[in-house]
Amino acid sequence: EVQLVESGGGLVQPGGSLRLSCAASGFTFSDHSMDWVRQAPGKGLEWVGRNRNKANSYTTEYAASVKGRFTISRDDSKNSLYLQMNSLKTEDTAVYYCTRGSLSSGWRSFDYWGQGTLATVSS
């Protein structure tokens, strides 16, 4: 059974940092691209960024709103995906979801999602 379990959320002050983790199981993690998606309270979904698989040199893409502040990385030996968030702003407050790129759609959809972890940026 495919599982994605996020952790690391919490309360942080503006300008601070937070590192989110996503533990993956039930599939060959190294084969898949992985993305982070966030959802501010009561709002819609916003894509944060992508980390491609080893075959695609672990290259990354980011939304403009987080580029230069957030970094996505992975450790295939630990089946884990990470989101390092620096210079946090109040507008980064959201539930952050770890998602799996669908192999059958050529990474053109997200077929599994974690339960999400809440990051709150407030003074």
Added chain:
Amino acid sequence: DIQLTQSPSFLSASVGDRVTITCRASQGMSSYLAWYQQKPGKAPKLLIYAASTLQSGVPSRFSGSGSGTEFTLTISSLQPEDFATYYCQQLNSYPITFGQGTRLEIK
């Protein structure tokens, strides 16, 4: 960036109704469009990818169609468990973007 606009934003319907949600893209794109269902307090669930391909395990009352700038999600006969918020998503180009969502409520 490709912007996606869903219509309607809110929809009230009854069990057994046929409903259609439209997603319009700000520019023409390939059929790299997906649809998700989200229930309160839960993660989104993939329904449709490549505009019209039903994800494994999703009931056949869900269908998708469209190309270019206009895409639709149709639920042929609403069931009680279908009342939720629906999002379209484009993966044609970066940044990946979502529509603003369509909230489907029981009439």
